[in-house]
Amino acid sequence: MTQTALPLEFETYMRNQVAVGEPTDMNEMVFAYIPDLDPGIPIDRTQGLPDPALWVYQQNMDQVGKLGDNALVHSVVIANDVAEFTFNAIYMHDKTTPKSCGMVVHTADQTKLLGQALTKSLMHQYLGAANIANITIDAATWQIDYSARLLGMDEERRLTCLDNYGHTAYVDGFDVERQGDPTKYKVTPGVVYIGGLRAVLADEQMLTITNYPNGIYVDVYRDGSPTSKWVNVVELKVSQTPLADYVDGSGKQHYVGRLAGLDAAGLVVDWRAVSHDKKLMESMVGMVVPFHMEGEKRGWLDGKGGEVSRVVDKTLWGYAQESGLVISQALKDADPMTYAMYFGDGDGVTTFTVPNHHLGHFVRGNPSSVAHGDTQGDAIRPVRSSIGLSRSVEAISVSDGGAFSDSTLTPQTPAGHTNETHSSYLTLIFDISKVHPVSNEVRPYTANLSIKIHRGWM
Template sequence: MSQVAITKAFQDWKAQQAIDNTPVTLDEFVFAYIPGLDITKPVDVTEALPAADKIVHRQEVSKTGVINDNAVIYSVTIGADVGDFDFNWIGLVNSESSVLAMVIHVPTQRKIKNAAGQQGNVLVRSMMMEYTGAKAATAITTPAETWQIDFTARLAGIDDRKRLENVDLYGDAAFFGDGWLVARQDEQYFVTQGAGYVAGLRADLPENVDIEVSAPAKVWLDVCWTGTLTSVWSVQCKITVADELGNYQQNGQPHYVYAVASIDEDGSITDLRPKGLNDDLGLGELASMGVDDVLPVGIPQPWPTDTPPEKWALMWGQAFDKSVYPLLGAAYPSGIIPDMRSQTIKGKPASGREVLSFELDGNKAHIHLASAASTDLGTKSTSAFDYGTKTTNAAGKHSHTFTGPNSMTVKDGDKNSAVSTRGTMTTNEAGEHSHTVVIGTHAHTVEIGKHAHDITIEESGNVENTVKNIAYNYIVRLA
């Protein structure tokens, strides 16, 4: 809330100007930043200009205008070529005398200058001074409506148009992931940090918030688009626990509510947060889905480097802490991430094999048949060749000894007498001799017959079964 005051110094100076019959001219705005300035306290009418080191910008009055005989307005436009600075103090002065006429204490605001990669802002600040005879004292004659344009209605219309466009996209409400999820730990209920939309207004909860619940009841998210004419507008959010609650107006601002959870008498929680968008928009549904909806924890994903992205891990068979990553622990109860190096994924067979069980590589059982063609070669003859007449070696020199009767005639004078005896006798020796053998032209017949040969098939192939492939790492999300 801003604080405004016309200073005593101005009142004294204005009186002197009237005596001197000189117009009351206020021609300069002064902007300053006062550390520790309490904008909830009224402005001291004796306040003076801040010290020079606190003044961040000075600029001539851009426009003046008369509202009525007793009210005039001064305005300044600070272009996007000015900045950067913060300010929480604005003063209207007469530059010639340095008389401070009017002071405003405001919430700290930022003036940004156009720069590379930075869009500057344009600020318009106006001060209306109301006192008796203001029009005559200042000699201002230009009606303010000729240059003072009230953009309030137009800006409000732009804001509401954007809100309604979000309603077309997100419906009455939509939430991302666990944003604004009501949960309980022991006996304490809390609302989970995250984001969502209610009535087209984006509601962000930076951290978990504990709530008190008297069951049965519903937990409502209450959102409001609010701000001041000179401040940044934003969505204000609060949690209300009530049986029923409807949209309402407060301080001229509409509040939109949505029940995010219902809590039964026994303390059980029913999540009422819609997570889809307007079904008519098709792909728009994806915009409100959390990562757990699109990619549940535990699904292996191919990744092209050895460095996983943040909150992901390589699947190399390592252990993990299930208390730190409970969702991953639900997917892998052993607390060990499967080692997917050199592995492929196979759908679970109907044979009853366990999920996540390992199987070695192998070929399907089969046999090989092999044979050589069987051919009856019949009876074949060798080639005919005439070896002619050949002579054996010379040998066989020998004699024979035998026992038998010996007969001889003994002559005694002219008388012959025959004598017969027995003894051993030897034949005359036969000499060495050889034989001549005629071989002649001849051939041999060979029977081959039907037969077969054994065949050995040589080993071939890789060390393991594989297909054409590109090596990726498998990664899994940590949560």
């Protein structure tokens, strides 16, 4: 059983407030534990607040609203992290004014537990209450709404996943397989993080696609109502133009991840970015590595000077700009050997080109006398030799074992001397191929593999 009363001191407080043109203000709720309290006994209206030693908890009012003209509802929400306390009496008062107790409630013992949120609302009824307290808000409009806090928690969790996984990271599944009917493509169940939302494709899905080339994308958004469980909704979409994150007509934020491309023949090209630590992937962007396999490898581009999208490979494009080695595409195309290690600016708007490591360059740390990124032409150290001859030498031979070939002295007749012969002309042949292999390029022993550059995602 519960007893309520409007103390006499409130009537005095109310008259004083009205006299000076001020509204009544029940701004604090006090919880107390009164020993030996019998909640079945009517409350003595002459009492006000109990001895503060009996107070077990107090809190400012969270909401006040009117119920018609003659009643007000005062409410507090006690958070779940407030320590446990037991009470059997509740009071309202103006904490700025002594002897202003506006309501007393006696009840059976109740305990607020740690980890439990508790809402208490008291209806304060007297003639002209809404006008005297200057309350114009209807109580029906301010029932506690936790949606803002819950949405904030959802967003914080999404951002945490985004920090860990990046925009798109496939954890498992989502294999795209072409079927016996070449227009049918099966997508297997799987898990992917897109935009920080964990998207689960619970069952395999079959897509019918007749136009090529084309692309398959995963679209995920969060949906629910204030009274329902919120879930991440997953949809597969097919588009011949690139898809990106967007907000739909109802205001829902959609996050879109690339899944697979279909080439001109309808063959599947895997676009999936696998789950890895985002910071690790970003630290690898621009890394140049030799591979034994040619062709496409997830997360890597062939280092052959190819053109790529600034949107799809925005991480690599950012790296290129930071490197300071981006030049106009016209300049790069005009002298590909000299500018092999530079990025080209592509069409100047939506694309760029990567360095070309397949033109025969050898990469080293640039010496202090050479600009970063520059190409030096081929060269070898100077090769010098000398040989001493005497004018009286009748014949000479050069022993093998070096770059010189055997040669003999050739008799010559000086001009104007028809009958006189002198041994004064000697031919020596120098050929470095007698010592080293030669080619149309200078190179050490060379292993020729596929050079690829990391895109900054997998």
